[in-house]
Amino acid sequence: MPRLRHIWNESPPVLRALGAQALTFLVLVALSRLFPALRSLPAWVWLLGQGGGAAALGAYWGLGLWWRGFQLFLPFALAWQAMHAVSPWFYPVALLLLLLIFGGGLLTRVPLYNSNRAAWEALLDLLPEGQSMKMVDLGAGLGGPLRFLAERRPEARFLGVEASPLVWFLAWLRTRAVAANCRMRLGSLWNEDLGTYDVVYAFLSPAPMPELGRKALAEMAPGTLLVSHTFPIPDLTPDQTIPLPGRPGACLLIYRVGGVCPTRGLPQPLP
Numbered sequence: 724m725p726r727l728r729h730i731w732n733e734s735p736p737v738l739r740a741l742g743a744q745a746l747t748f749l750v751l752v753a754l755s756r757l758f759p760a761l762r763s764l765p766a767w768v769w770l771l772g773q774g775g776g777a778a779a780l781g782a783y784w785g786l787g788l789w790w791r792g793f794q795l796f797l798p799f800a801l802a803w804q805a806m807h808a809v810s811p812w813f814y815p816v817a818l819l820l821l822l823l824i825f826g827g828g829l830l831t832r833v834p835l836y837n838s839n840r841a842a843w844e845a846l847l848d849l850l851p852e853g854q855s856m857k858m859v860d861l862g863a864g865l866g867g868p869l870r871f872l873a874e875r876r877p878e879a880r881f882l883g884v885e886a887s888p889l890v891w892f893l894a895w896l897r898t899r900a901v902a903a904n905c906r907m908r909l910g911s912l913w914n915e916d917l918g919t920y921d922v923v924y925a926f927l928s929p930a931p932m933p934e935l936g937r938k939a940l941a942e943m944a945p946g947t948l949l950v951s952h953t954f955p956i957p958d959l960t961p962d963q964t965i966p967l968p969g970r971p972g973a974c975l976l977i978y979r980v981g982g983v984c985p986t987r988g989l990p991q992p993l994p
């Protein structure tokens with residue numbers, strides 16, 4: 724039972740949020756059957772019961788503050804939309820747009836946010852000039868870092884992997900000017916073999932870091948670099964940490980995988 728609870732608490736927040744709304748709804752239906760007098764309560768009380776119950780249950784299941792606020796707000800928003808005439812296209816189109824932009828990170832719990840120029844410059848310092856090396860950006864977002872790096876290191880080859888279709892398309896457009904040495908692939912980072920890269924860069928979230936650490940250790944060649952923007956890999960000590968201005972706590976964490984491989988033209992960022 725505790726194991727089941729652990730698995731549930733680790734499941735994607737969107738599942739727990741829906742579960743909390745569904746369970747609260749069932750409880751309210753049961754209450755209204757058991758105590759018919761409750762049915763005369765004003766609608767806002769029921770909405771508050773639905774939202775408050777789902778928020779409380781969400782908190783119990785480990786949902787963050789933002790999700791709890793959303794849980795509380797959701798029944799009121801749905802009631803509002805039921806009472807107002809909105810074009811029937813509005814919600815499917817809004818949902819489709821959200822999925823196209825954020826869909827890639829929905830299940831892996833990685834939202835879209837962009838690294839800043841300070842991060843790009845710190846990354847550039849890790850890539851020595853004149854070396855034909857390969858770098859991948861796992862979860863490439865809008866392609867900002869890749870475009871910046873590919874312009875300044877024409878001899879290196881870059882790949883961006885992005886799971887959200889619209890985001891991928893915008894990154895593809897953005898990197899057209901550097902298409903000679905930079906490609907964008909639409910798909911999941913979990914399907915990318917990391918074994919051919921000298922530098923693997925990722926700016927994700929705490930959720931996938933344990934799995935990414937395991938994947939990197941299993942696939943990356945000795946001496947290559949795994950660079951995580953801000954989110955550490957549990958149980959691994961970074962060889963170097965580069966603080967970044969702009970966001971509190973932002974940094975590049977650099978892990979050199981397994982020891983130095985003398986046959987590859989590797990970057991040497993460590994002192």
Ligand SMILES: C[S@@+](CC[C@H](N)C(=O)[O-])C[C@H]1O[C@@H](n2cnc3c(N)ncnc32)[C@H](O)[C@@H]1O
Nearest residue numbers: 827828833836837838862863864886911912926
């Ligand atoms: C925080 S953004 C990082 C953007 C960019 N790498 C940067 O440094 O500016 C993370 C991106 O990872 C994408 N993403 C999340 N899960 C993914 C997955 N399993 N495979 C590929 N991309 C994923 C999200 O859609 C999002 O665009």
